[in-house]
Amino acid sequence: MVVLAKSEQQAGLIGSFADALPDPCLLLDRRSVVIHRNRAADVEFPGITVGQVLNISWRSPVLLGAVESARSSGVAQTVELHQTVPNETWHRVHVAPLPGSDGVLLVTLQSLTEHKRLEQLRSDFIANASHELRTPLASVMGFIDTLLGPAAKDEVARERFLRIMQQQASRMAALIDDLLSLSRIEMRQHLKPTGAVDLKLLLAEVCDGLEQHAAESGVTLELTTPGPAVVAGDRNELYEVFENLVDNAIKYGGDGGQVEIGLGPGRLGYDFAVTVTDHGAGVAIEHVPRLTERFYRVDADSSRKKKGTGLGLAIVKHIVNRHRGQMTIRSRPGEGMRVEVLLST
Numbered sequence: 001m002v003v004l005a006k007s008e009q010q011a012g013l014i015g016s017f018a019d020a021l022p023d024p025c026l027l028l029d030r031r032s033v034v035i036h037r038n039r040a041a042d043v044e045f046p047g048i049t050v051g052q053v054l055n056i057s058w059r060s061p062v063l064l065g066a067v068e069s070a071r072s073s074g075v076a077q078t079v080e081l082h083q084t085v086p087n088e089t090w091h092r093v094h095v096a097p098l099p100g101s102d103g104v105l106l107v108t109l110q111s112l113t114e115h116k117r118l119e120q121l122r123s124d125f126i127a128n129a130s131h132e133l134r135t136p137l138a139s140v141m142g143f144i145d146t147l148l149g150p151a152a153k154d155e156v157a158r159e160r161f162l163r164i165m166q167q168q169a170s171r172m173a174a175l176i177d178d179l180l181s182l183s184r185i186e187m188r189q190h191l192k193p194t195g196a197v198d199l200k201l202l203l204a205e206v207c208d209g210l211e212q213h214a215a216e217s218g219v220t221l222e223l224t225t226p227g228p229a230v231v232a233g234d235r236n237e238l239y240e241v242f243e244n245l246v247d248n249a250i251k252y253g254g255d256g257g258q259v260e261i262g263l264g265p266g267r268l269g270y271d272f273a274v275t276v277t278d279h280g281a282g283v284a285i286e287h288v289p290r291l292t293e294r295f296y297r298v299d300a301d302s303s304r305k306k307k308g309t310g311l312g313l314a315i316v317k318h319i320v321n322r323h324r325g326q327m328t329i330r331s332r333p334g335e336g337m338r339v340e341v342l343l344s345t
Helices: 002-020 039-045 062-071 113-148 155-187 199-216 237-255 302-306 314-324
Strands: 025-028 034-037 077-083 090-096 105-111 196-198 220-224 229-232 258-265 271-276 325-331 337-343
Touching: 002 025, 034 337, 039 105, 062 090, 062 155, 062 199, 062 302, 090 113, 090 155, 113 155, 113 314, 155 314, 196 199, 199 237, 199 271, 237 258, 237 271, 237 314, 237 337, 314 337
Parallel strands: 220 258
Antiparallel strands: 025 034, 025 105, 077 090, 090 105, 196 229, 258 271, 271 337, 325 337
8 A cells, every 4th residue: 555655646746747648648556556547547447446456457468468568678669550340440549657666657549549540531531432443444455465466457446345435544534633623622622712602603504504304314403493502612613513413413313314403491500402313213221321432432333334433422521521511411212312511701
């Protein structure tokens, strides 16, 4: 008890220092009893109890091994801690003896979760982009080899292969354009646009631009815009948002025969709402939350046949976020899809 009281006294002297640290921090006495946890640790690790041995609150062999190594060697230890329950997290743990403190250890935990998440996203993005580009590129190279070899003097085959190569090259160009667009938007994500955009005029222009595509697909575009609706925004980016949404509705919901674009009053504190509704096949509810993920497709083959890059809704989401707006998607099999974009002046 004398040792614990002494440790508690020492903990009190450096407790204010520990509380000032932005990362979670623990103080352990020579028996590995937790004698202090700072405010950040209170929030992130509420299960760790002051006055209790650490291994009762936290059964992590990696962490406990670092504690024992630091205690026995007197040398600071740094390890990476990966937990999957209740949520997946990563921390860099630093365990250091405090000189002249009768065995007190300072344990700091720096969160690596966001860094790891972004690292994984970057890795997945590169892998997906490489895959999407590799497929049409392999096709083009294969046909080039054929044209230089067996089909060199076959005019009919040459004409057919060149058309296929043109389609594949167009697919790669569309993907590269979308990748560049997404990168450009992400670089300006923190900057809210300050221009003025009339949504009524913009939506009319979008529908005019897609009228031929809709007619070729057997789809009627129905635009409802009661009056002027001026919002703060970047006109080119908002055009891209609604062009993507209407184009998607024509591609994937065109079998419903009609796509409805509506402009009306907003909700949830937003001034205006734009809705794009189709009456096509719709998608299962479990797919809806993932539709804005990069390269996520409910049916990859169907998407590629319809010249989709898998980036359209990801671009839409990022633009809407940059405009400090909100997008919701509702869909059920057989009931089509309804996308709502909320924007403010």
